[in-house]
Amino acid sequence: MSIKGIFPIDKWDFGSESILADLPLSDLEILMSRKSEQVYKKGQVIFREGAYPSGIYYIANGKVKKYKVDAEGREQIIYVANTGELLGYHAILSVDNYPDSAAVLEESTIAFIPKEDFLEAINQSGVLNRRLLKTLSHEFAVLANSLTLFAQKSVRERLALQLIVVREKYKVNFEPGMPVEINMSRDDLASLVGTARENVVRMLSEFKAEGTVETKGRKIIVLDVKRLIEIANYR
Amino acid sequence: MSIKGIFPIDKWDFGSESILADLPLSDLEILMSRKSEQVYKKGQVIFREGAYPSGIYYIANGKVKKYKVDAEGREQIIYVANTGELLGYHAILSVDNYPDSAAVLEESTIAFIPKEDFLEAINQSGVLNRRLLKTLSHEFAVLANSLTLFAQKSVRERLALQLIVVREKYKVNFEPGMPVEINMSRDDLASLVGTARENVVRMLSEFKAEGTVETKGRKIIVLDVKRLIEIANYR
DNA sequence: TAAAAAAAGTGAGTTATATCAATTTTTATA
DNA sequence: TATAAAAATTGATATAACTCACTTTTTTTA
Numbered sequence: 001m002s003i004k005g006i007f008p009i010d011k012w013d014f015g016s017e018s019i020l021a022d023l024p025l026s027d028l029e030i031l032m033s034r035k036s037e038q039v040y041k042k043g044q045v046i047f048r049e050g051a052y053p054s055g056i057y058y059i060a061n062g063k064v065k066k067y068k069v070d071a072e073g074r075e076q077i078i079y080v081a082n083t084g085e086l087l088g089y090h091a092i093l094s095v096d097n098y099p100d101s102a103a104v105l106e107e108s109t110i111a112f113i114p115k116e117d118f119l120e121a122i123n124q125s126g127v128l129n130r131r132l133l134k135t136l137s138h139e140f141a142v143l144a145n146s147l148t149l150f151a152q153k154s155v156r157e158r159l160a161l162q163l164i165v166v167r168e169k170y171k172v173n174f175e176p177g178m179p180v181e182i183n184m185s186r187d188d189l190a191s192l193v194g195t196a197r198e199n200v201v202r203m204l205s206e207f208k209a210e211g212t213v214e215t216k217g218r219k220i221i222v223l224d225v226k227r228l229i230e231i232a233n234y235r
Numbered sequence: 236m237s238i239k240g241i242f243p244i245d246k247w248d249f250g251s252e253s254i255l256a257d258l259p260l261s262d263l264e265i266l267m268s269r270k271s272e273q274v275y276k277k278g279q280v281i282f283r284e285g286a287y288p289s290g291i292y293y294i295a296n297g298k299v300k301k302y303k304v305d306a307e308g309r310e311q312i313i314y315v316a317n318t319g320e321l322l323g324y325h326a327i328l329s330v331d332n333y334p335d336s337a338a339v340l341e342e343s344t345i346a347f348i349p350k351e352d353f354l355e356a357i358n359q360s361g362v363l364n365r366r367l368l369k370t371l372s373h374e375f376a377v378l379a380n381s382l383t384l385f386a387q388k389s390v391r392e393r394l395a396l397q398l399i400v401v402r403e404k405y406k407v408n409f410e411p412g413m414p415v416e417i418n419m420s421r422d423d424l425a426s427l428v429g430t431a432r433e434n435v436v437r438m439l440s441e442f443k444a445e446g447t448v449e450t451k452g453r454k455i456i457v458l459d460v461k462r463l464i465e466i467a468n469y470r
Numbered sequence: 471t472a473a474a475a476a477a478a479g480t481g482a483g484t485t486a487t488a489t490c491a492a493t494t495t496t497t498a499t500a
Numbered sequence: 501t502a503t504a505a506a507a508a509t510t511g512a513t514a515t516a517a518c519t520c521a522c523t524t525t526t527t528t529t530a
Binding site for chain 2: 068070071072074076078089090091093094095096099100122129132133134136137138139140141143144145146147148150151152194233234
């Protein structure tokens with residue numbers, strides 16, 4: 001049985017249901033007609049929580065973290081978005097300010113789509129409408145799942161789980177036999193797992209000692225996914 | 236300044252944006268034409284996680300907990316829904332099984348609305364469509380908020396916060412000066428906060444000792460909401 | 471490529487919270 | 501209303517995870 005069979009990635013990841021995939025060309029045209037692309041450098045912020053939204057963003061290429069910052073300035077990553085995904089539509093649809101911030105994890109090309117074009121596309125397209133309802137509902141399920149994770153799983157279990165999820169996102173040009181290199185800072189990994197950097201580092205050392213992962217500088221390579229599933233104690 | 240000003244309840248509660256409020260009568264007619272009401276006794280389950288959805292539910296009267304159960308059988312409450320709210324639409328919209336379970340917290344009257352009627356109402360009604368998009372996006376913001384809470388706040392802080400949120404839900408026939416009685420089992424409160432029952436009890440005793448809350452049997456009465464906000468250490 | 475800066479890693483001490491065991495109080499039932 | 505059952509409460513102990521202080525390695529920049 002494949003890893004996907006044992007570990008249903010769609011229950012852990014919004015992105016597995018893309019909003020734009022197979023969208024009629026006419027809808028895409030409305031959406032993309034006036035888009036403007038921009039290259040963001042590593043760490044650069046796309047939008048900040050609480051700001052008023054003037055459009056949505058499309059990740060033409062790269063990776064983006066969505067996060068919230070608490071009173072003490074600590075970051076909590078809610079989601080890592082990948083190439084091909086949309087950002088910032090929640091704020092437009094809920095007629096509210098951005099509920100979270102977004103910053104790029106690596107140099108990325110991001111397209112800006114004006115609010116008016118997005119709203120027109122929704123008005124014109126039943127498909128986009130249904131797709132959005134489906135995606136948002138799916139996101140609810142995934143987020144509810146994450147919530148349960150945070151409430152009930154140990155830091156160790158959460159780290160194992162997130163390594164599996166994040167590894168999937170770093171499968172660019174993946175070929176069987178080729179190792180997947182997770183190129184994420186310990187700080188970001190920590191704020192994804194919801195713990196301090198030191199704990200992530202310590203536990204990674206343990207995983208390394210038992211041969212479950214390997215590191216190349218800051219890069220993490222998972223050697224034994226099944227063992228991670230075991231550690232995560234997932235059903 | 237009112238409590239709502241200091242503590243923006245819409246950031247904590249899905250229900251503050253009702254799907255059905257002010258919906259055109261014609262839409263409500265499609266939705267409610269074939270509904271069937273049923274009285275559920277305290278603790279009774281409405282639907283279970285993983286089951287195939289055949290419709291949605293409307294809480295005509297009562298309170299419902301939405302929750303997930305982990306491998307060890309521990310419950311995690313995701314949300315407490317109140318009179319007037321809809322349940323179970325995520326599963327229909329995401330074309331998937333129920334992502335969570337629902338059970339009534341007190342004797343409740345629940346109406347069942349067949350899947351076909353819900354889908355037809357969506358097809359017929361642009362208003363309902365937009366309302367759903369708005370609600371789902373708002374739910375995302377609230378759930379993202381909860382996630383951050385779980386990741387970054389202590390059990391003590393979370394308990395204080397949930398007491399404020401839950402108190403709002405027990406404001407039935409509220410009149411100024413009248414105390415609001417939170418009639419929720421310690422077990423449910425614990426699984427809402429994400430901790431063990433014993434911890435909730437212990438902390439409630441502390442809150443009682445400092446005069447912040449009072450208990451009447453199992454019922455909890457908040458005497459000092461501002462103090463709870465302080466304990467929660469909220470912005 | 472050397473120097474500076476940033477990030478990663480290690481160790482020790484502390485604390486919040488989980489867990490186990492038992493008692494008391496409240497609520498439901500006969 | 502007595503009795504049983506369920507829920508709430510208290511206490512003691514164990515431990516996972518946090519925090520602080522510091523060193524080493526890696527990455528960036530000049």
